[in-house]
Amino acid sequence: MAFDSLQEFLAMGGHAPYVWAAWCMTAALMLGSLIHARVERRSLLRDLKRRERRAMSEMPRKEVNDA
Amino acid sequence: MWAFIHKLGSPKWFYDISERLQPWFWAAAAMLILVGSVWGLAFAPADYQQGNSFRIIYVHVPAAFLAQSIFVGMALAAVVFMVWKIKVADMAAAVMAPLGAAMTFIALFSGAVWGLPTWGTWWMWDARLTSMLILLFLYFGVIALRGAFASRDSGSRAASVLAMVGVVNIPIIKYSVDWWYTLHQPASFTITSRPSMPAEMWWPLLLMVLGFYSFFIALTLMRTRSEILRRESNKRWVRDLAREEG
Numbered sequence: 001m002a003f004d005s006l007q008e009f010l011a012m013g014g015h016a017p018y019v020w021a022a023w024c025m026t027a028a029l030m031l032g033s034l035i036h037a038r039v040e041r042r043s044l045l046r047d048l049k050r051r052e053r054r055a056m057s058e059m060p061r062k063e064v065n066d067a
Numbered sequence: 068m069w070a071f072i073h074k075l076g077s078p079k080w081f082y083d084i085s086e087r088l089q090p091w092f093w094a095a096a097a098m099l100i101l102v103g104s105v106w107g108l109a110f111a112p113a114d115y116q117q118g119n120s121f122r123i124i125y126v127h128v129p130a131a132f133l134a135q136s137i138f139v140g141m142a143l144a145a146v147v148f149m150v151w152k153i154k155v156a157d158m159a160a161a162v163m164a165p166l167g168a169a170m171t172f173i174a175l176f177s178g179a180v181w182g183l184p185t186w187g188t189w190w191m192w193d194a195r196l197t198s199m200l201i202l203l204f205l206y207f208g209v210i211a212l213r214g215a216f217a218s219r220d221s222g223s224r225a226a227s228v229l230a231m232v233g234v235v236n237i238p239i240i241k242y243s244v245d246w247w248y249t250l251h252q253p254a255s256f257t258i259t260s261r262p263s264m265p266a267e268m269w270w271p272l273l274l275m276v277l278g279f280y281s282f283f284i285a286l287t288l289m290r291t292r293s294e295i296l297r298r299e300s301n302k303r304w305v306r307d308l309a310r311e312e313g
Binding site: 009 | 104108109110111112113118119120122123126127137154165166172173176179181183184271280286289290292293296297300305306308309310
């Protein structure tokens with residue numbers, strides 16, 4: 001362990017603003033990419049399912065009309 | 068060989084195989100980045116000259132590596148798409164660009180923040196810094212070109228051409244520190260030579276680099292799958308898949 005206490009760790013030997021700014025920006029962009037990818041996948045699947053349900057519910061009605 | 072390439076190029080095959088590969092890369096990314104972060108932030112010794120500001124290296128170097136590798140990956144995918152007309156390659160190239168831009172931004176931002184206490188300035192028109200800024204603009208250009216056409220195919224081809232041409236910037240970035248040595252130091256971390264850092268500083272960096280690469284692979288697989296669903300939404304197998312899951 002390079003630090004003796006939590007305060008010392010957070011202070012980063014006086015370099016806290018630099019170290020934490022760089023790390024937080026990195027974490028924010030990487031987590032942001034991950035969350036974006038999840039939201040993207042879910043909304044695509046939701047749209048696909050909705051469209052398929054609509055297609056399926058329209059099918060029988062069409063058959064009735066044909067008959 | 069050719070059969071394998073064409074199989075790989077089939078969206079359905081890619082969609083299935085990537086589903087099985089993905090969890091491994093996510094797990095590797097999570098483990099490597101977690102261990103590397105704790106080690107690098109709390110356990111690695113402070114640098115005798117730079118003190119604790121050197122801990123920025125653990126995000127700066129992996130991001131800078133990825134920024135360049137992603138551009139090369141995108142250019143290779145563009146070649147595969149243009150030569151063999153494999154659509155999955157174009158989809159992969161499309162989803163790589165925003166992550167590459169984000170990594171380039173992280174490299175520039177963390178470098179600027181690191182430069183303040185170390186060089187006394189956050190920016191200089193040094194060759195390395197300038198060529199990385201050009202890389203960021205190349206990413207923006209690729210993303211913008213793709214969206215600038217009414218037909219998707221024209222956008223894909225324009226973005227592919229820019230990726231293939233823009234890749235000449237990558238060796239310029241790599242050798243900039245040797246050709247015009249002004250501010251940025253030469254590579255401190257290479258595959259071919261023994262590291263100049265002590266092992267307890269070097270190991271966490273290696274873990275972070277591998278973790279970032281795993282993250283990139285996992286995210287690219289995931290988003291390429293989404294892109295497949297988006298572009299192939301009228302295909303039989305995609306509709307069946309939506310029915311089964313719905």
